[in-house]
Amino acid sequence: MKCFPAISKRTMFIYFTLLFLLYLFYALNTCLVDEKKLTQKYLFIKRHISNYKNVPVRFASLLGFHFGEVNKYRISPVPIKRLPDALIIGVKKCGTRALLEFLRLHPDVRAAGSEVHFFDKYYHKGFEWYRNKMPPTLEGQITMEKTPSYWVTRSAPRRVYAMNPSVKLLAVVRDPVTRAISDYTQSASKRPTLPRFEDLALVNSTVGWGGIPSVVDATWPPVRLGIYARPLRRWLRRFPRTRLLLISGERLVADPAAEMARVQEFLGLKRVITEKHFYFNSTKGFPCLLKSESRSTPHCLGKTKGRNHPHIDPTALERLRDFYRPFNERFYQMSGINFGWP
Numbered sequence: 001m002k003c004f005p006a007i008s009k010r011t012m013f014i015y016f017t018l019l020f021l022l023y024l025f026y027a028l029n030t031c032l033v034d035e036k037k038l039t040q041k042y043l044f045i046k047r048h049i050s051n052y053k054n055v056p057v058r059f060a061s062l063l064g065f066h067f068g069e070v071n072k073y074r075i076s077p078v079p080i081k082r083l084p085d086a087l088i089i090g091v092k093k094c095g096t097r098a099l100l101e102f103l104r105l106h107p108d109v110r111a112a113g114s115e116v117h118f119f120d121k122y123y124h125k126g127f128e129w130y131r132n133k134m135p136p137t138l139e140g141q142i143t144m145e146k147t148p149s150y151w152v153t154r155s156a157p158r159r160v161y162a163m164n165p166s167v168k169l170l171a172v173v174r175d176p177v178t179r180a181i182s183d184y185t186q187s188a189s190k191r192p193t194l195p196r197f198e199d200l201a202l203v204n205s206t207v208g209w210g211g212i213p214s215v216v217d218a219t220w221p222p223v224r225l226g227i228y229a230r231p232l233r234r235w236l237r238r239f240p241r242t243r244l245l246l247i248s249g250e251r252l253v254a255d256p257a258a259e260m261a262r263v264q265e266f267l268g269l270k271r272v273i274t275e276k277h278f279y280f281n282s283t284k285g286f287p288c289l290l291k292s293e294s295r296s297t298p299h300c301l302g303k304t305k306g307r308n309h310p311h312i313d314p315t316a317l318e319r320l321r322d323f324y325r326p327f328n329e330r331f332y333q334m335s336g337i338n339f340g341w342p
Ligand SMILES: Nc1ncnc2c1ncn2[C@@H]1O[C@H](COP(=O)(O)OS(=O)(=O)O)[C@@H](OP(=O)(O)O)[C@H]1O
Pocket: 091, 092, 093, 094, 095, 096, 097, 098, 148, 181, 182, 183, 185, 252, 253, 286, 287, 288, 300, 301, 304, 305, 306, 307
């Protein structure tokens, strides 16, 4: 006597195989979405297979199956906090805030508002702490943060790699002489008694032409930070060149839409940020935003961005340019980009 006269043995076999496969994917998914099991290794595996593991679950949900907890994280449009997919790692005073604020115009980018300083100051707090600092994102959105000091933190490349070797890195660079003046201007705004820039950037040993010392103090942090080749070498020891996008700080001011097109392409984003988002504010002397996520009226970055720089003696500027020239050349060679700094 036949128990299931309408179903052939072959169909039964297919049904059982499908059910078994479904069970297998469900078990895998349940295990992978347990956010409490957050370890470095776990995160690494999760990130690599997350693109594929949802396929059967999505397919099953289309057929009317529901997976409770699994759906909570992966299928329902509930945003969750994730570790960053991309980082703005530097360079201090090169336009990192402008880059982040411009990127925020993109609906597929969510970024931590303030600098998190995880890979330099708070690494001991662990990845769970770091993840909690991130804004919630939907699947497919990019989580970001910017902390310019990562660029020069020796342990940062190793630590970032441990979080995610596929992370995308962005660094804004700018003429190191202007960068040094910008750095000094920031310090002087907090300490009005600070000596003149020329007196700090140049060592008083040999007085050269025009009464200006001829030796640049390469140990003074505002000068030292402009030697971009050294940190770049450290980052490239861990990450392939294709994972690091170098952005010109000058072009970010002169043509923000063009530079943002490069950034969006690098991050695999649709080109949403265009000329339409910017206008040039001649009072400020910088590009500003017509509207943003938080404000619907035209606005510029805050008062601490785009400060007036003090007048610097032209001879001192010439000394600094001579000092940086070989380092810049080295940086152009290593990066494969000629930034054209004077
Ligand atoms: N759109 C726009 N508006 C204002 N400022 C702009 C912009 N684009 C680039 N910049 C330049 O960014 C410089 C500050 O760099 P950072 O944001 O990297 O500074 S920080 O390291 O986060 O303190 C800042 O330096 P200063 O001019 O010395 O203030 C600017 O030159």
